[in-house]
Amino acid sequence: MTQQAEATRRIPLNRERVLTAAVVLADEAGIEALSMRRLAQELGVVPMALYKHVANKEELLDGMVDVLVGEIDPPARDTGWQSAVRLRVLSARKALLRHPWARQVLESRTSRTPAVLGYMDSFIGMFLAGGFSVDLTHHVMHALGSRMWGFTQELFDDSAGSAPAGNPPTGNAPAGQEAMLREMAQRYPNILQVAMAANHDDGSVVSQGCDDQFEFEFALDLLLDGFERFHRQGWTSERAKLER
Known part of the structure; x- marks a missing residue:
């Protein structure tokens, strides 16, 4: 264990430190990984020590929203x-x-x-x-x-089962995707036309490419x-x- 890590563990625990550590943990590992036990490990304390500053996980999440x-x-x-x-x-x-x-x-x-x-x-x-x-x-x-x-x-969310917006089929596209787009064109032509009309950005989280x-x-x-x-x-x- 490095001296820096040991020094961090010796910093007195308070609500602000608990919430900051929870935010960092959720940012890095995902909200599913956040638990009182995991957070205590990150802070180098026993789980019961956290309850002096947050009553339970719900209060912890409320505090993270405050951050x-x-x-x-x-x-x-x-x-x-x-x-x-x-x-x-x-x-x-x-x-x-x-x-x-x-x-x-x-x-x-x-x-x-x-x-x-x-x-x-x-x-x-x-x-x-x-x-x-x-x-x-x-x-x-x-x-x-x-x-x-x-x-x-x-509106255009891939989880709804629609075709990927902004990505028209190409010769290299999987046959299943091409078949899906053909079916979309027949059954829902207006949705497909609008969803594929714009120039898109591959880094999007709105829809694939929006x-x-x-x-x-x-x-x-x-x-x-x-x-x-x-x-x-x-x-x-x-x-x-x-x-x-």
Whole structure:
């Protein structure tokens, strides 16, 4: 064991160190590898020592989300609401992409920590500060959904059994893939045409080849432009009109 490792083990254990180690472990080994026992081994302590700082694994995961929230930039100052929201969402996306486990853990949370509530509160505050009504802001937040955290469910997902987008069959393609694409062309021609229309990036995680970042920002900008149009029109929901 190196002197550096021994020195690290002698650092007093606290909640911040536990959460940081959990994030590093999940980043490197995957969220499935994260357990209280494995984390204790990484920290060089007995598992019971962790429970002084986190009550259980659920609280550990909540704390890891708090670490993620801490990596998101605060709202930009001296700029309009649209730019502030856009920058905040893209900062959240950068934080999310740094941690492959983050989306899965975010979607699994059944309670919200003060850090998460604080993020949501300040996010809503950007719209209110921009002059949005409470009514419009309510519906805006529904429209944004998980995009405020930097992710969204994608339409063209290989797990749905569709043909790989952006990869037309070639002479070297397996016969099974060519047969599948022929069947797709006959049964679902519009899906196939759209899914294979764009130039794609092989490093994508949206669909095989789709440019994740472009698609994310494209949809975000559409939403923000729509919000601005409704804001300028003084839009009010029918329910809010009835409550007046």
